[in-house]
Amino acid sequence: MNGLSVTVLGCSGSYAAPGESCSGYLVRSATTALWVDCGPGTFANLQHYVELKEVDALIVSHQHPDHCAELPVVYNAAKYYMGIQSMRVLATQGVRQVTDVHGDSSDLFGWETISDTSCANVGDIDVLFSRTDHPVETMAMRFDSGGKSIVYTSDTGRGWALSALSRDAGRPAPDLVVGEGTLLAATDDPAIPHLSAAWLAADANDVGARRLVVTHVPPGSKPEDHLAEAGDVFSGEVAVARTGATFWA
Structure with a gap:
C-alpha cells in the first residue's frame, strides 16, 4: 500500500445505529497502521483489514464511550487470547482513567499522554494534536506521511478551527479532512458542542482543504442530508463517511 489513507471502522x-459502529478509523501508510478512536463495534471491523498485532499504535481522542469503550475489550483480547505483550496507546489522561476503572492496564498498554500541541511519531507517520471545543479534553489530530496529510477533527464545537492544525501550526493545507458534521441547518445550535455539516465545510474551505469527508452522523439523521449541506458549501x-469506505489523502 502506497500513500496515506483512512478506512472507516465506524x-x-x-x-x-442498527448494524453500525461508533467512531473508529484505520489510518495507514505504506508501512504503518494506526487505529484512531475505538468506539463500540470498531474492533470487529478492524479485523477485516489488519490483525491487532499489526497495529503500530492506538490513538484515542477523548474519554466519551463512543470513542474509547473498546479499550477494555482490546486489553482482554490482546493479553489473554492473542499473546500480545505490549501495545502503544496515545490518549488523553481521561481515556486512561476511564479504562483503568476496570483494573490497571499498564501491564499491556504503553500509555503516552497527549495534550494540546503534542507531537508524536509512529513509524513513518507524524502526528500533531490540538485540543478542540468539547466538554472533556478532546484532541483533533493531523497525520503527515510522504508529503500527504489527513486531519481528523474528532468532536468539537465552534470554538476550535482547522487552522490550529494547518496555518496556525505552520503546516500546509490538509489534503483530506475527516470532520464531524453532526448537525444540520435545522438542528444547528452554537450551544451544542458539535458542528453542523455546513460549518465544517466552511472551515475546510478556509484552510484550503482539498477533500472533505463528513462523519459522526447521528442515528435517525440521513447521511445524504449532511452530504448535501456540506456539498453546498465546500x-x-x-x-x-460510511463503514468500510477508504479515502486517500
Whole structure:
C-alpha cells in the first residue's frame, strides 16, 4: 500500500445505529497502521483489514464511550487470547482513567499522554494534536506521511478551527479532512458542542482543504442530508463517511 489513507471502522455519532459502529478509523501508510478512536463495534471491523498485532499504535481522542469503550475489550483480547505483550496507546489522561476503572492496564498498554500541541511519531507517520471545543479534553489530530496529510477533527464545537492544525501550526493545507458534521441547518445550535455539516465545510474551505469527508452522523439523521449541506458549501470533493469506505489523502 502506497500513500496515506483512512478506512472507516465506524462513524455513528454518539451511539451506534442498527448494524453500525461508533467512531473508529484505520489510518495507514505504506508501512504503518494506526487505529484512531475505538468506539463500540470498531474492533470487529478492524479485523477485516489488519490483525491487532499489526497495529503500530492506538490513538484515542477523548474519554466519551463512543470513542474509547473498546479499550477494555482490546486489553482482554490482546493479553489473554492473542499473546500480545505490549501495545502503544496515545490518549488523553481521561481515556486512561476511564479504562483503568476496570483494573490497571499498564501491564499491556504503553500509555503516552497527549495534550494540546503534542507531537508524536509512529513509524513513518507524524502526528500533531490540538485540543478542540468539547466538554472533556478532546484532541483533533493531523497525520503527515510522504508529503500527504489527513486531519481528523474528532468532536468539537465552534470554538476550535482547522487552522490550529494547518496555518496556525505552520503546516500546509490538509489534503483530506475527516470532520464531524453532526448537525444540520435545522438542528444547528452554537450551544451544542458539535458542528453542523455546513460549518465544517466552511472551515475546510478556509484552510484550503482539498477533500472533505463528513462523519459522526447521528442515528435517525440521513447521511445524504449532511452530504448535501456540506456539498453546498465546500469547494472541493466531498463525501459522507460510511463503514468500510477508504479515502486517500
